[in-house]
Amino acid sequence: MSRPTKLHPDRGDARTRLLTAAVDLIRARGFAATSVDDLCRAAGVTKGAFFHHFASKEALGVAAAWHWAETTTAFFAAAPYHAPPDPLHRVLAYVAFRRAIVSDDITESSCLVGTMVQEVHASAPAIRDACAASIFGHAATLEADIGAAMDDRGIVADWTAASLARQTQAVVQGALVLAKAGDDPALARDSLDHLDRYIRLLFSVAAPVPGGAGESGVRPEALATGLPA
Amino acid sequence: MSRPTKLHPDRGDARTRLLTAAVDLIRARGFAATSVDDLCRAAGVTKGAFFHHFASKEALGVAAAWHWAETTTAFFAAAPYHAPPDPLHRVLAYVAFRRAIVSDDITESSCLVGTMVQEVHASAPAIRDACAASIFGHAATLEADIGAAMDDRGIVADWTAASLARQTQAVVQGALVLAKAGDDPALARDSLDHLDRYIRLLFSVAAPVPGGAGESGVRPEALATGLPA
């Protein structure tokens, strides 16, 4: 039962507008530094509407984390890295995709739940758990492909598919921290290159030769973005 | 020209007390969620003293980042991972040391500058730069050992010592994010195990066999903490 607002009838209902505003502002400034008034202003909504949809600022934080989980799930489900028939190639294509979507403005490529959870992990358990669900839920989507790749190649190791899936997320999060600190997205890309190298070493697959004429290695990054080069 | 305070003369001067309080509180709650009053209360200092030493809350943030850089530099310089004669063993011992100092209370093992920089990277460039100096300065202390290890083993690669040094920090930061999200320090230890595995694969050194009777692999983690087992 949503309804266009009186002030900005063209921008959809107030709730989703508040959530998208929350994603943008919190990623840029953090949760605590983003005030309810800021959110209302950005969403073109009054304070009354805010507290009609969310019982508190913390409730907005929880909802924003869930909203983030939903939108990113849809985004990655539609991404082209699922195309290769070989599961290992899909995993490598995932890493290449993550690398490709690191934009020049780090805030844009930043992760809402990764930013929030560091701030609130001790003070707001509800938000923390919602962030955890987003991060580990996304990691879980990689687990099947990693596991299948292990089976395909008969790999028995002291690490599990779930553990490596989590490690991809750890590297992504750490890459963003360094990129923000150094104010340079290349730092994040560098980290993801190391992740790519690690996975290739685990599975003993060669990296592509950059200037090579022939095909000497696996190149799942070719379909990283799904866009024509 | 420091001086014991009237209220708590036994706890050193107000400035350092404020800085240590800042490290504790900001790591737990984040920068924005930590008020000046909170800091003064924790440090046992009045507001007047605060703004005598720091022109603004932002200035405190910058000073806290520098303070963090100094204390961690001293801490890691005194750590036992520098002992092995082989530079690669020193690098592996560093990773083992980082793993060993992950305590059960994640907040204690958390990184001040990693937490702060995510919050303020866009809104407070001065704090961001101070955090960057701490992170990349620490990474730089690993560069010589990594470079020497590469030379020793005649490794020519598409990655540099500086890049791998930064990657260790990316993994550490990401490990902390996941540990906070999952409220489980084991997640951080898991990430550092992956980092250990990555470095061993890069340098083609075997991992130790956990239950093995003989010594079949390199075990720099034996001196991880420098404490008797």
Place this chain on the structure above:
DNA sequence: CCTCATACCGACCATACGGTATGTTTTCCG
């Protein structure tokens, strides 16, 4: 001992904050 800069104290201020109370408008449904 006197002086002076500095360290520290404690009361105060303007404002921005999260949250509430109440009113108005739209939509659904019988």
Place this chain on the structure above:
DNA sequence: CGGAAAACATACCGTATGGTCGGTATGAGG
């Protein structure tokens, strides 16, 4: 068409916030 419920708007409240200001205590140098 009527009415109830939900969506949104507006004015307001108590408090916590970053920051200021005048004052006092302490140590160093002469």
